[in-house]
Amino acid sequence: MNEIGKSARDAIDAIQSGYEQLGYVSDEQIATALFLAQTLEKPLLVEGPPGVGKTELAKATARFLGLDMIRLQCYEGLDEAKALYEWQYGKQLLYTQVLKEKLGDLMQGANTLDESMGRLNDFEDVFFSEQFLQSRPLLQALRADDGVVLLIDEIDKSDDEFEAFLLEILSDYQISIPELGTIKAKKPPLVFLTSNNTREIGDALKRRCLHLYIAFPDAPRENAILQARVPELDYKLRTHIVDFVQAVRQLDLKKPPAVSETIDWARAIVLLNMQVLDADFVRNTLNVLLKFKSDIDNVEPEVTRILRETESAAAR
Amino acid sequence: MIADFIRILRAADVRVSPAEAIDAMAVIDAIGVQDRGLLKHALSHSLAKTEAEKFAFDECFESYFVPPREQPPQAEQPSDEHDEAESEAVSEAADEDTQAGDDDSLDQQGLPAGGGEGATSDGPPPSLTQMIETNDQAALQAAMAEAASAAGVQEARLFTQQGMFSRRIIEAMGLDDLDASIRQARDGGDDARAEKLKQGRAQLFDDIHDFVERQIAMRTKNAGRLLREEALSRIRLSNLDRSDMNIMRNLIRKLAKRLASRHSRRRRKAQRGMLDVRQTLRRNLSFDGALFNLAWRRTKVERPKLIVLCDVSGSVAAVSRFFLMFLYSLDEVMPRTRSFVFSNRAGEISDMMRDGDVDQVMEQALRAYGGGSTDYGQSMQDLAEAVLDKVDHRTTLMILGDARSNFGDPGHKVLKEFHERARRVIWLNPEPEATWNGGDSEMKRLGAYCTQVQVCNSIRHVERVLDDLLRQSV
Numbered sequence: 001m002n003e004i005g006k007s008a009r010d011a012i013d014a015i016q017s018g019y020e021q022l023g024y025v026s027d028e029q030i031a032t033a034l035f036l037a038q039t040l041e042k043p044l045l046v047e048g049p050p051g052v053g054k055t056e057l058a059k060a061t062a063r064f065l066g067l068d069m070i071r072l073q074c075y076e077g078l079d080e081a082k083a084l085y086e087w088q089y090g091k092q093l094l095y096t097q098v099l100k101e102k103l104g105d106l107m108q109g110a111n112t113l114d115e116s117m118g119r120l121n122d123f124e125d126v127f128f129s130e131q132f133l134q135s136r137p138l139l140q141a142l143r144a145d146d147g148v149v150l151l152i153d154e155i156d157k158s159d160d161e162f163e164a165f166l167l168e169i170l171s172d173y174q175i176s177i178p179e180l181g182t183i184k185a186k187k188p189p190l191v192f193l194t195s196n197n198t199r200e201i202g203d204a205l206k207r208r209c210l211h212l213y214i215a216f217p218d219a220p221r222e223n224a225i226l227q228a229r230v231p232e233l234d235y236k237l238r239t240h241i242v243d244f245v246q247a248v249r250q251l252d253l254k255k256p257p258a259v260s261e262t263i264d265w266a267r268a269i270v271l272l273n274m275q276v277l278d279a280d281f282v283r284n285t286l287n288v289l290l291k292f293k294s295d296i297d298n299v300e301p302e303v304t305r306i307l308r309e310t311e312s313a314a315a316r
Numbered sequence: 317m318i319a320d321f322i323r324i325l326r327a328a329d330v331r332v333s334p335a336e337a338i339d340a341m342a343v344i345d346a347i348g349v350q351d352r353g354l355l356k357h358a359l360s361h362s363l364a365k366t367e368a369e370k371f372a373f374d375e376c377f378e379s380y381f382v383p384p385r386e387q388p389p390q391a392e393q394p395s396d397e398h399d400e401a402e403s404e405a406v407s408e409a410a411d412e413d414t415q416a417g418d419d420d421s422l423d424q425q426g427l428p429a430g431g432g433e434g435a436t437s438d439g440p441p442p443s444l445t446q447m448i449e450t451n452d453q454a455a456l457q458a459a460m461a462e463a464a465s466a467a468g469v470q471e472a473r474l475f476t477q478q479g480m481f482s483r484r485i486i487e488a489m490g491l492d493d494l495d496a497s498i499r500q501a502r503d504g505g506d507d508a509r510a511e512k513l514k515q516g517r518a519q520l521f522d523d524i525h526d527f528v529e530r531q532i533a534m535r536t537k538n539a540g541r542l543l544r545e546e547a548l549s550r551i552r553l554s555n556l557d558r559s560d561m562n563i564m565r566n567l568i569r570k571l572a573k574r575l576a577s578r579h580s581r582r583r584r585k586a587q588r589g590m591l592d593v594r595q596t597l598r599r600n601l602s603f604d605g606a607l608f609n610l611a612w613r614r615t616k617v618e619r620p621k622l623i624v625l626c627d628v629s630g631s632v633a634a635v636s637r638f639f640l641m642f643l644y645s646l647d648e649v650m651p652r653t654r655s656f657v658f659s660n661r662a663g664e665i666s667d668m669m670r671d672g673d674v675d676q677v678m679e680q681a682l683r684a685y686g687g688g689s690t691d692y693g694q695s696m697q698d699l700a701e702a703v704l705d706k707v708d709h710r711t712t713l714m715i716l717g718d719a720r721s722n723f724g725d726p727g728h729k730v731l732k733e734f735h736e737r738a739r740r741v742i743w744l745n746p747e748p749e750a751t752w753n754g755g756d757s758e759m760k761r762l763g764a765y766c767t768q769v770q771v772c773n774s775i776r777h778v779e780r781v782l783d784d785l786l787r788q789s790v
Contacts, residue, residue: 008347009354032347032357039346042339047367200366207333211365 011035015064024053024060025217025224033212034061043170043191045155045206048214050196051258053225055153057214058192062149065190069149072137074158080165085177086134092127128179138169139183147187155205156195163202170208217259219246225259230266240277241266243310248289248299257289265289277311279304318344321380322363324534328376330369336362352381379534444490445497448516449509456520460527463488469531481528486521564775568638571779572645575786621710622785624655625662625699627717628682629690635746635773637678639716642778644669650786654703657681658695664702692717692758693725700730707737712785716744716772719752719759726758728765735765744772744781 016031026034034057037044046054062069072083099106110116135143141150155163169175173185193209195201217225223242226233233241241262249256257265265288274281282303290296318340322332339362347358356377364373447455467484494517501510595611603609624643626636636657643653654666663685668677707713713734719726735741743766745752745759752759763769772781 006348006350009351012354028353029357029360032354033361036343036346036358036361040339040342045365203331203333206365207335209365210339210361212361213367213370 008035018064019060020224020228022060022063023228024056025221025228026057027217027221030057030212030214033210036210037190040210041173041188043193043209044212045193045195045201045209046212046214047195047197049216049256049258051260052214052216053259054192054194054214055151058149058151058194061190061192065149067147067149067190068144069151070137070141070144070189071151071153073153074155074162076157076159078158078162082136083162083165084136084138084175086136087128088132088134092132095127130180133180138175141189141191142169142173142175142183142185144189145186148189150189150191152191152193154196155193156198156201160202163205167204167208170205216249216256219243222246222259222262226262226266229263230270232270233266237269237274237276238266240310241269244277244282244306245289247306247310251299251302253290253295253298254292255290255295261289261291277307279307282307321376324380325363325373325376327534328372330364330372330376332363339363355381376534379530444494444520445513448494448513448520451516456523459489460485460524464527464531469528478525478528478532482521482524485524485528489520564638565641567775568642569645571775572642575779575783576646621708621712622650622653623699623703623707623711623713624653625695625713625715625717626655626657627659627690628657628678628685629659631720632716632718632746633678633682636716638775639744639772639778640669640678642775642782646782646786656699656702657685658690658698659685660689660691660694661685662695662698662702689722690717690720691724692719692721692762693727693730696727696730700733704733704737707734709737709739711738712740712742713738714742714744714781714785715766716746718745718747718757719743719762720756721758723756726762728758728761731762731765735767740767741765742767742781742785743769744777745769746773747771748773 012028012031012035015034016026016028019026019031019034033044036042046057048054058071059069106119107116110119133139137150141148152166155166170191173188174182176182193205216222219242222245223238226238226242230238245257245262245265265285268285268288269277272281272285283300286296286299286303290299319337322337322340325332340359343358343362344355347354349355356374359377360370360373364370444459446452447459463485464481466488467481469481469485494513498510498513498517501507501513592611596609599609599611622643624640626632626640628636640655643650643655654664655669656662656664659682663681665677665681668680721727731741743759743763747757749771751757759769770777770781772778
């Protein structure tokens, strides 16, 4: 028992520091989820508000493990043909044309109907072979030789049917293609599913996944993220930015600023070569942080107050 | 133990399937149980799958896997009054304790229900007296947990059972033995020992009481709410207490969601269609029979066009309010609803309902159209002016009212016109059927022009009515 516990702890710490070197600042919860996903070979469903780094997590994982990443962006109307495989109709048609001309040659010497049927049958098998198979992301992931990171992005945008279709892949890492039979993954891919919760994901899917909820980071973690992403900022300004954003998040907004927006804003500040946050500047760049007109209108009158409050905190 | 924890999670509204329980075991295998924080994260990933569930999970975890209580300091320093043997026993116990901590930090990490094995398996279980004398908290907790499961505390559901279970547990732990020891000590003149044991006994009672209380609280946290919801869905809406408004609102949202998801699925299925062989052949005759232009069989989807007229005068207002609340939670599957309220005049509130809060809208509506006595004739006339020319064979008209016209014109002539044009006219009456035709009720006269007349005075009724409507219209 002790052994397992210790090695798990070590592995999780290793993950956390490894990701940090790659510029992804995680916390213990995220690291635990990653460790479990790898050990149990289970897909990981990542939920959270937009912009907290769900997709980034999958990218960082691919870098960390040195694997390729295959990304499947979900949208309404996505179906098997686009996600899994498709026959290359054009190529098939072309081959039929070629075959038509060769038909005479082929049939030469065939004396009975059975014999010519047999010859034709051989060709039919060729038509539905891997040669004409166009792999889409899911099939690519299953066929990869040394495992990949498969990112199924924004699963909540897809239809219920597609979700049901994913079940076989996610639980057994295999897929049935009527013409070819069942294809089993050579090495199970590490699957990430992300969701913005625009609709509730089905229970069947949730059941097969580990579930990770990433919330907005607290101030120290956001600070660390900013340090990793925008190293040009000095400590004081960075702390002030983080405090300001955290305070804005407390307000009643349609869409509170996410980490990605904080990073954008910090980059803008670096680009404009600002040394301190002053009210006018903040007001002018609020549109980087907030994406709704009504939100901007709500925050604008508060800017001076928040700045004053956070400045004293940052000075401490 | 995990199974028990999962039972508690389920009681707290976290849905855990057997497959997830198996996952949880795999998770424990992978991560071990030494690190409480890690265990919490890991179990949370595999058991709780929404934000709300995570929250409930955290709560359950904290109260189920209680961190061990700090040992009271005086146990560590045996005073001189005690004889040598006792101080030896204490140091021994302390040794044992640290040992147990090393062997199986499960105990130390605070898993009370399972903590027993590590501490007691070393030798014959110490008696209750010994445990109290040595103040061995770990052993006490373990014994308590053991006795608790023997006493069937898992089955406890009611707070009135608390006393009984506490008693059972302490008896199983050896109360008789302890009492005997106390008597013995007193008879033997060892007052200090008797006093100490007595104190320990009181402390133990307290602990057990706490323990049982926590157990019951954990297991019944939601039972009460579920019971309440169940009752509320049947209660007469007019008898509803203000304090239940919030539960009611959530309940309606939940029911509406269920209804919406059920019927949206049916709709999609109807849209898909199959190959219509006959029509395909016919259509392709001109292409020499080569199937070129395919025709698909389509199930025609009828979108219910709903017009609702609700009475908002005093007696019926409460029902109307919830009916409308329910109706607009179904916006997803019935997007073309138009609603009117009336008392002495009728007026449309569709737009207000779509973007406003129901309470506000009801207030505004009451101010605008409420007040005076109910006038069915005038209200029907108003409604007819507004929408009669839009009523067609796909429209359903729903009227919610008690049909009490104050001996005025009940508006049955207008209703007849509606009846002729609309697909259905459904009258929902919040009064029980027995009183329908007494006094100024015109239900009989108006009912003649309705496809259906139904009692409707609880959320259950509302749900059934809307469910029927959706089912018939697909």
